[in-house]
Amino acid sequence: MxxxxxxxxxxxxxxxxxxxxxxxxxxxxxxxxxxxxxxxxxxxxxxxxxxxxxxxxxxxxxxxxxxxxxxxxxxxxxxxxxxxxxxxxxxxxxxxxxxxxxxxxxxxxxxxxxVVEMSEHNDHQLSDETDVQLLLKSFQIKPNIPAQLNELQFQLFTDFVFNWRFYFDGTSTWESSFPTFATLAIGLLRIAAWDFEVRNAGAEDLPEDLPLTFSSLPEWKAPADDIFWFHRYLVVCCNTDQIRNSIATKANDFVSRSKNHTRTVHGIAISIRHVALFKICDGQIFQSPPIPLVTSTSALDCSPGFRILAYLFTSDRWKGFSADSKENWGVTIPTELFDMILKASTPKDLVSTAQASFLVEKWYYSSIPQICALRLHNFAFSIPCCGKRDISDAPGVYCSVCYAWSHVECAGLSSNVAPGTDKYICSDCQETRPCSVLETGGIHQTYRTKRAILSPARVVANPNPWRTTSTDCGLYDILQWDIFWSRVWF
Structure with a gap:
């Protein structure tokens, strides 16, 4: 044989x-x-x-x-x-x-x-934890309806995990190899921050080998250190069973040795399996419980941890930035000049400006061939209660388990409920217990199990069980992920 x-x-x-x-x-x-x-x-x-x-x-x-x-x-x-x-x-x-x-x-x-691998990772509590909602408020994160960008990020997360599932599934490898860990971690962080460049289809500098088979490797750049600054947050890379200890030692020591960062520091501890938020203020540490980041179902459903990361890094979550189409720049720029400035900007500058401006963000999307014709008709990941985002200022509430957003009306709550309440649990989390673990080989096996109950035609056309357009095509098809991932440069 x-x-x-x-x-x-x-x-x-x-x-x-x-x-x-x-x-x-x-x-x-x-x-x-x-x-x-x-x-x-x-x-x-x-x-x-x-x-x-x-x-x-x-x-x-x-x-x-x-x-x-x-x-x-x-x-x-x-x-x-x-x-x-x-x-x-x-x-x-x-x-x-x-x-x-x-x-x-x-x-x-x-x-x-x-080789017997540990499937359970005990995360021993070393200090009192702070509620996630309270930390989000201290991070100045506004509990508002998810943006269209969030839906793209959530779906992109599942496709990213699916595409590199064998690296995520090889838990023993990235737990013992920091380069593997750092590469996967920075990929997740940059999708959450929309911090990457999408190359045009005619770009001459595309790689020869598309990253689609075992012969390819994740080749984007990854940090060499296990603690670094990323989009104004202090990121600490750590093992799953060391999240709390890493915050108390690595992060606190780093801050105490940094003369330029004596003020309040907001940070993220990431372990691939989990993510945790923390704040260090005058030597005192406030930290959230570990939140599942990559689980065995992450090739099919967005995880609570990635939702939190997307809310942290998305521009319209920050006070002072506006996602309103009526934003006022203070000066009038001719359309032709505005277009010239944006085209002359470097990719990183353009992405950064797009994160801060609705107008630039709109122009940025329209400039990308794979995205310009995309119209989201279903927000199944970001607004799972009904999948609709017809009213931008509709009152809603976040689930305290999966951190998905729901309309107050869909949730059957009173219209005067506080948007930041931490008591609401969505119907999906009430009916089924969300997956919170990542087992060796779990992502691929869970995907295969789910695929077995889908029709063959749907599997070929759309490997993920969600819809994004009125023509019933998946984002995977619209953006042609098999080619798209070869044009995403972290």
Whole structure:
């Protein structure tokens, strides 16, 4: 039986990859060929054409096996698909390199032991927590109806997680590899801040390989440090079970050592699985409970944590900025001159200005070929109560569980309810318990399970179960994500 496999090599702190041409034909662990290949790689690594990579490549559906030789730790790992009754998930098996070198057996199969990963992450409480709503108020976040941009961000989040689901699913990899963690984290943060450039279809500097298969890697730039400033917030990268401790130590120490930031500091602790808000004021720390960011259902539904991030970074949440179409610049600029200024602006300057101005934001959207013809007719992610955003000033309330916005009328609440109330739980959260965990292989398996109940025609046309236009086409189709992601530059 012909199988496909990919090889990762970790030596001297650097990662390399080898994929047998032309289609990754490989042998299984229970054959002598695999053992011979490992020994040859250890003794004669230059025989193989290794490609340098920033972090290991995870198991993909186009692969049967991923072999990882880690000379730095002295381990050899095989990751393969396993499961029954249509349920498949990646499973890792490990042996020491010394045992492989010294074995008299013909195969490595009997040397491999199952790697048991911790599925539960205990987040021990180290101090009193502050309610999320109170922190949002201290962040000067206005509890207003979600903007059209929010709906795009929420849907883009699910597509982003879907496209890179095998990297998110490889929890052990990004939990032990900061470059992998940082790349995924900054991608989520920049979508929440709409901090990226969409290239035109005719751009000459497009990458040759579209990021659609296991042979591609996330290549956007990621921070080298685990604590940094991002859009006026202090971001702290940390393990899931260390969120509170990281805020109390990393963030507090960073602020105390920064002479230029002695005032109140607002920040975000991110662990991929969770996100938490915090405020440091005069040495006192206020922090929210961990909020689920990426879960096993994140390729289908927007998570509470990403909704919070989008509300934080979206311009019309900030006091002082206006999303009103009647905004007044104070000076009259001819249309031709306004157009010339915007076209001459660098991508980062243009995005920053678009975040602060409704007029520039409108021009920015219309300048992007993939978005200019887009008209959102359904706000299923941002306003799930009815999916409608007909009245911009309609009273509403946020769910205290998933942070989705609902019309007061749809929720059956009194019209004089406080917009920032933290007592409301939407009907979806009352009926079903939202997924709050991310399991190894969980995103892909959850997507496959959901896809199995959809019609084949709908799956091909629209891999996500939501609608955005009156013609019943998904955003995935309209923006042509298979090409779009090759034109998104973080």
């Amino acid at each position: 012909v199988t496909t496999g990919l090889w990762n090599l970790h030596v001297d702190g650097k990662w390399f990859r080898w994929f047998h041409p032309p289609r990754g034909q490989s042998s299984s662990p229970d054959t002598p060929t695999t053992l011979d290949t490992i020994r040859e790689m250890l003794s004669k690594p230059n025989t193989f054409k290794w490609d340098p990579i920033p972090f290991p490549t995870p198991l993909h559906m186009q692969l049967d096996y991923v072999y990882t030789i880690d000379e730095d730790t002295g381990n050899f790992t095989v990751t393969r698909w396993t499961g029954t009754n249509g349920t498949v998930y990646p499973k890792a098996y490990r042996a020491t390199l010394d045992s492989i070198r010294e074995t008299s057996l013909e195969t490595i199969e009997s040397l491999l032991e199952e």
